[in-house]
Amino acid sequence: MADGALTSRTEVLSSRTKALLHIVWVLVAVAEPVSAHRLDEYLQASRIGIDPDRVRIELDLTPGVSVAPRILAEIDRDHDGAVSREEARAYEARVTSDIRLDVDGRPLALEPVESQCHLAGQLLTGEGTLSVQWAAEVPALGPGTHRLRYRNGHRPDIGVYLANALVPASTRVAVTAQRRDVDQRELVIEYELRDPAHASAGWWLAAAAGGVALVAGAVWRRRPT
Numbered sequence: 001m002a003d004g005a006l007t008s009r010t011e012v013l014s015s016r017t018k019a020l021l022h023i024v025w026v027l028v029a030v031a032e033p034v035s036a037h038r039l040d041e042y043l044q045a046s047r048i049g050i051d052p053d054r055v056r057i058e059l060d061l062t063p064g065v066s067v068a069p070r071i072l073a074e075i076d077r078d079h080d081g082a083v084s085r086e087e088a089r090a091y092e093a094r095v096t097s098d099i100r101l102d103v104d105g106r107p108l109a110l111e112p113v114e115s116q117c118h119l120a121g122q123l124l125t126g127e128g129t130l131s132v133q134w135a136a137e138v139p140a141l142g143p144g145t146h147r148l149r150y151r152n153g154h155r156p157d158i159g160v161y162l163a164n165a166l167v168p169a170s171t172r173v174a175v176t177a178q179r180r181d182v183d184q185r186e187l188v189i190e191y192e193l194r195d196p197a198h199a200s201a202g203w204w205l206a207a208a209a210g211g212v213a214l215v216a217g218a219v220w221r222r223r224p225t
Contacts, residue, residue, distance in 0.1 A: 039064040041160040042071065048150055049166040050173050050191055054137050055101065055108060055148065056166075061130040067158050068124050075123075075130070083123075088115055092132050098154035101136055104146055108136035143195040145176070151186045163187035172196060 122128030
């Protein structure tokens with residue numbers, strides 16, 4: 001009996017150890033591209049948020065020290081050592097033209113929402129980042145499985161890419177899978193779009209379950225000892 005219990009505990013510990021090692025491996029795999037970012041590369045990190053009727057994209061572009069002068073020359077057209085709002089917008093338009101986005105094979109138009117470019121001096125030291133945000137309206141979609149495809153074609157000669165889906169803000173959207181190509185220039189996100197009534201019902205049931213748990217807890221605490 002003792003041997004059986006010991007074996008059972010050993011198996012549990014082994015399972016937990018394997019799970020922990022798997023988590024550590026995933027974290028290392030995710031962090032490795034960032035830590036391996038070299039001075040001669042142009043790091044481009046994309047985050048994509050999916051709502052029922054639109055898609056939000058956030059892109060951070062960080063040039064390494066060796067390529068920063070080239071990137072800065074493309075942005076700072078008057079070569080005054082500063083990036084004006086107009087220059088940032090012009091470069092933003094160029095980046096926008098290199099991005100492709102579609103849902104279920106239907107191309108979506110990107111509309112710039114916000115952009116921010118740090119000082120030229122920071123770009124030259126490899127610490128400056130050009131951040132660009134877009135929004136794209138999505139045609140009315142029915143409940144079920146849908147597929148979003150994102151492709152970043154900006155500066156493939158020196159670009160290093162990262163792409164990830166954000167946790168959906170809407171209870172109607174559930175990301176089910178992410179598939180990337182080798183260099184992460186392309187990301188395909190599969191997601192489920194729930195019917196509004198079902199999403200509301202799910203939220204109501206979750207809230208009701210939480211309320212029942214609170215009441216039950218209060219009753220249990222009031223029980224005489």
